[in-house]
Amino acid sequence: xxxxxxxxxxxxxxxxxxxxxxxxxxxxxxxxxxxxxxxxxxxxxxxxxxxxxxxxxxxxxxxxxxxxxxxxxxxxxxxxxxxxxxxxxxxxxxxxxxxxxxxxxxxxxxxxxxxxxxxxxxxxxxxxxxxxxxxxxxxxxxxxxxxxxxxxxxxxxxxxxxxxxxxxxxxxxxxxxxxxxxxxxxxxxxxxxxxxxxxxxxxxxxxxxxxxxxxxxxxxxxxxxxxxxxxxxxxxxxxxxxxxxxxxxxxxxxxxxxxxxxxxxxxxxxxxxxxxxx
Amino acid sequence: xxxxxxxxxxxxxxxxxxxxxxxxxxxxxxxxxxxxxxxxxxxxxxxxxxxxxxxxxxxxxxxxxxxxxxxxxxxxxxxxxxxxxxxxxxxxxxxxxxxxxxxxxxxxxxxxxxxxxxxxxxxxxxxxxxxxxxxxxxxxxxxxxxxxxxxxxxxxxxxxxxxxxxxxxxxxxxxxxxxxxxxxxxxxxxxxxxxxxxxxxxxxxxxxxxxxxxxxxxxxxxxxxxxxxxxxxxxxxxxxxxxxxxxxxxxxxxxxxxxxxxxxxxxxxxxxxxxxxxxxxxxxxxxxxxxxxxxxxxxxxxxxxxxxxxxxxx
Numbered sequence: 001x002x003x004x005x006x007x008x009x010x011x012x013x014x015x016x017x018x019x020x021x022x023x024x025x026x027x028x029x030x031x032x033x034x035x036x037x038x039x040x041x042x043x044x045x046x047x048x049x050x051x052x053x054x055x056x057x058x059x060x061x062x063x064x065x066x067x068x069x070x071x072x073x074x075x076x077x078x079x080x081x082x083x084x085x086x087x088x089x090x091x092x093x094x095x096x097x098x099x100x101x102x103x104x105x106x107x108x109x110x111x112x113x114x115x116x117x118x119x120x121x122x123x124x125x126x127x128x129x130x131x132x133x134x135x136x137x138x139x140x141x142x143x144x145x146x147x148x149x150x151x152x153x154x155x156x157x158x159x160x161x162x163x164x165x166x167x168x169x170x171x172x173x174x175x176x177x178x179x180x181x182x183x184x185x186x187x188x189x190x191x192x193x194x195x196x197x198x199x200x201x202x203x204x205x206x207x208x209x210x211x212x213x214x215x216x217x218x219x220x221x222x223x224x225x226x227x228x229x230x231x232x233x234x235x236x237x238x239x240x241x242x243x244x245x246x247x248x249x250x251x252x253x254x255x256x257x258x259x260x261x262x263x264x265x266x267x268x269x270x271x272x273x274x275x276x277x278x
Numbered sequence: 279x280x281x282x283x284x285x286x287x288x289x290x291x292x293x294x295x296x297x298x299x300x301x302x303x304x305x306x307x308x309x310x311x312x313x314x315x316x317x318x319x320x321x322x323x324x325x326x327x328x329x330x331x332x333x334x335x336x337x338x339x340x341x342x343x344x345x346x347x348x349x350x351x352x353x354x355x356x357x358x359x360x361x362x363x364x365x366x367x368x369x370x371x372x373x374x375x376x377x378x379x380x381x382x383x384x385x386x387x388x389x390x391x392x393x394x395x396x397x398x399x400x401x402x403x404x405x406x407x408x409x410x411x412x413x414x415x416x417x418x419x420x421x422x423x424x425x426x427x428x429x430x431x432x433x434x435x436x437x438x439x440x441x442x443x444x445x446x447x448x449x450x451x452x453x454x455x456x457x458x459x460x461x462x463x464x465x466x467x468x469x470x471x472x473x474x475x476x477x478x479x480x481x482x483x484x485x486x487x488x489x490x491x492x493x494x495x496x497x498x499x500x501x502x503x504x505x506x507x508x509x510x511x512x513x514x515x516x517x518x519x520x521x522x523x524x525x526x527x528x529x530x531x532x533x534x535x536x537x538x539x540x541x542x543x544x545x546x547x548x549x550x551x552x553x554x555x556x557x558x559x560x561x562x563x564x565x566x567x568x569x570x571x572x573x574x575x576x577x578x579x580x581x582x583x584x585x586x587x588x589x590x591x592x
Contacts, residue, residue: 019423022380023347032377039370040363107363113371115328116361116418119353120378122327122344278328 026126033130043100047142050096054146057089062154066161082163083173083242086154087147090177094184097139101188102201104131109196118278128273132189139185144178169242172251176239179255183236183262190265193273209233232261279304279457280325280426284334287320294320296481302459307452309472310461317481318461319358322430326355338426350379354419356429360411362403368414369399375418389417408435426457433467445471469561498559501537503530504552511549515540
């Protein structure tokens with residue numbers, strides 16, 4: 001041991017090594033999670049994929065629409081929207097962001113790190129909040145910036161078919177895209193903490209986001225009209241189109257509904273984290 | 279000081295740990311012995327709050343683990359298998375753990391040096407051998423310089439040099455006044471490292487004993503005698519509590535008498551003795567005997583045999 005042995009009347013009969021002092025705090029737990037996030041190559045890589053996907057797909061789409069404009073069918077032109085085209089990458093970004101959110105938690109279970117983590121922070125919940133804080137902060141900043149970059153870059157490439165942030169609904173869609181992707185990441189963290197298994201967590205997350213709306217299609221249309229708009233992804237994506245769809249919720253109402261799902265997932269994850277054995 | 283009171287853990291209908299009561303005292307290495315699946319890991323997980331006991335309590339220095347404000351400074355734990363994300367470097371792994379309790383970077387480098395991983399500190403854990411992984415686990419346990427250490431099978435995967443290193447380390451940590459609780463399924467290893475041994479089998483406490491007392495008190499202890507007058511000595515020593523075996527004409531193996539008693543008796547009768555060697559029973563033998571005879575421990579022979587047979591596994 002590096003500590004110098006020394007007898008004293010009280011306390012242990014050895015000098016403690018200099019390990020500082022102080023207790024576990026929420027802030028320190030957040031710092032620890034930040035260290036974990038930035039020191040794992042895979043998390044950095046997936047984040048880069050999300051950013052490149054968010055920006056790249058929109059740029060490519062915008063470039064080809066503009067270049068091919070003369071060959072587009074009437075139907076395609078009718079459906080064309082410069083905002084949606086430039087933000088086309090959100091689908092790919094949502095896969096990356098959601099997957100990484102799940103992995104952030106399940107990666108600890110699959111490697112066994114969770115035992116060290118929870119032994120260091122036995123209150124457990126600070127770990128969940130710290131992961132959420134770090135990941136939400138990172139995705140919010142990166143996805144919001146990427147959304148603006150994708151939009152602005154896309155408009156440049158769209159040339160005469162472009163629009164501006166001043167146009168009605170445009171700024172709302174660009175901002176909502178960043179918010180939606182952040183919420184997807186948070187939902188990923190919740191599913192990871194609930195299911196504690198990478199494959200299961202990812203399947204459940206995208207089952208809810210992508211498959212559930214598709215399953216709805218088998219229901220009678222009167223049911224669909226009532227239920228479909230309240231599904232998590234449908235609610236969240238209501239804000240992602242410039243023209244408002246009467247079958248969907250109002251943009252920010254929809255986003256709020258999506259956020260409520262995220263909160264429910266988080267609360268469930270927190271309750272189970274406290275109750276279950278690690 | 280670790281104190282377990284009626285500690286019980288059930289998973290569904292299966293009882294992994296049943297009514298364990300024991301104390302782990304500071305200043306010595308306490309071994310925790312039992313075959314694989316005996317409930318050692320579960321018990322250790324309950325000590326550090328990863329599993330909640332179904333019944334009973336376990337405290338570290340008077341408090342449940344989770345109530346300590348800086349648990350890493352209180353208890354260092356190495357839990358079964360690795361508790362490390364293999365995609366991270368050894369140093370970054372320790373930095374993340376250290377950050378939770380405000381342990382300075384300096385201390386991280388110190389423990390890396392201490393466990394001999396300083397040179398590979400920046401390498402990803404994925405490429406580590408089992409032994410290096412164990413050393414990193416021990417580094418995590420020592421990070422907060424805790425006065426209690428809970429180590430689950432720390433010698434697993436270590437080479438002979440590593441085993442010697444950890445044995446020395448554990449003993450010096452205990453000598454400093456720390457509480458050291460080490461599990462193993464290897465009796466022979468515990469005989470060399472631990473002063474006190476808590477043995478469990480099928481989740482139950484089988485024995486909680488001082489290692490040296492058990493061995494010296496064992497009736498399995500034999501004195502090997504070489505004498506030209508073997509038959510004469512044999513007659514002289516024969517009495518109800520003594521058994522004498524002979525492997526050669528001039529050799530006797532005496533059980534039930536000390537070498538002092540044999541030597542004195544031989545001198546008094548003028549019998550020349552060329553060799554008089556006390557041979558201590560192995561810990562395995564001593565425990566077999568102890569637990570078989572003791573009603574108090576509620577021992578059943580099959581449970582002990584499984585401890586023994588597990589001793590051969592690596």
